[in-house]
Amino acid sequence: MYDSELGRLLKVAEREKWRDEEKDFSPWLEENLDQLSSVLDIELDFVGREVRAGPYEADVLAQNARNGDLIVIENQLTRADPRHLGQLLTYVARLKARCGVWIAPDYWYTNLTAIRLLNNIGERSPNFYAVKLSLFGNGNGSRQVVLNVIEHPKKWQDPLAQKFWKYFASHLPNAPVPRFNPGSNLRRGRHFVSGADLCVVQYFEANFVRVYLTGNGKEPDNQVYERIRPYRRSLFNALETEDFLPGDNPRCTTELRISTHERHNWKLM
Numbered sequence: 001m002y003d004s005e006l007g008r009l010l011k012v013a014e015r016e017k018w019r020d021e022e023k024d025f026s027p028w029l030e031e032n033l034d035q036l037s038s039v040l041d042i043e044l045d046f047v048g049r050e051v052r053a054g055p056y057e058a059d060v061l062a063q064n065a066r067n068g069d070l071i072v073i074e075n076q077l078t079r080a081d082p083r084h085l086g087q088l089l090t091y092v093a094r095l096k097a098r099c100g101v102w103i104a105p106d107y108w109y110t111n112l113t114a115i116r117l118l119n120n121i122g123e124r125s126p127n128f129y130a131v132k133l134s135l136f137g138n139g140n141g142s143r144q145v146v147l148n149v150i151e152h153p154k155k156w157q158d159p160l161a162q163k164f165w166k167y168f169a170s171h172l173p174n175a176p177v178p179r180f181n182p183g184s185n186l187r188r189g190r191h192f193v194s195g196a197d198l199c200v201v202q203y204f205e206a207n208f209v210r211v212y213l214t215g216n217g218k219e220p221d222n223q224v225y226e227r228i229r230p231y232r233r234s235l236f237n238a239l240e241t242e243d244f245l246p247g248d249n250p251r252c253t254t255e256l257r258i259s260t261h262e263r264h265n266w267k268l269m
Helices: 021-031 033-040 082-095 109-119 159-171 221-238 263-268
Strands: 044-053 056-064 070-075 099-104 127-137 143-151 188-193 198-205 208-214 254-256
Touching (some): 021 033, 021 056, 033 044, 033 127, 159 263
Parallel strands (some): 070 099
Antiparallel strands (some): 056 070, 127 143, 188 198
16 A cells, blocks of 8 residues: 555554554554544544443443434454454443444454444434454554444445545546445445446545446446457556556456545545
8 A cells, every 4th residue: 555655555463553452452542532533424522441331341432522422332453253243232232322333454244244234223223333444554663544434324424535525526627526326335436438338436445546447237247348348458558557457357447555544645546
């Protein structure tokens, strides 16, 4: 991953910075709660660490500064597992919290499906977020912590994506306005190419941005790939070869590994 100020950044194991969830990560989160507030777009006030929840203790308890709702934060420094999800549900229920936030460096698809199911129970039920924790560093010892929301309630609007697209529109006023499918990820903007009945997609996550071609959403992938094929040579000739993903790459996907959470990198995206 690249950062315009820190240079080339490599993925670093989370245990290199925090050896223990309770003794190291939770105190760090208390001191840096504003970083989580920013990605959730919820102003958080710290309430406590290891807060009693019946016979158990919740990792971190915060409060929504706007309405006073309690928010339980469950941390882990290993890949997400059902035990931690069960703990989060237990703490939310016991403390009568309105929101549960699960922070982990990696998730199984089944973990995210469970969060999605919880968010579909009903409007009066608590909201749940899955937040991916990533740590990057360079050879000079600098470390960059990235928190990225990867599962969330339906009505949540990604604040980072909204800010990026405003930046995009202000710096490229003549560029086509991206469209978004109803209820879709705001980090995936679509530009329709009417003459070709194709769509150019700009998609970014915490540590990369990709641009690729897709169809109109009404046909199988193999038909889309056949319609993209006539444009492949022109695209590869016009763009830098090293930017394309290796392999067959049927969507002609280009990728830039970069820290997208840092505003000073947006001009490169």
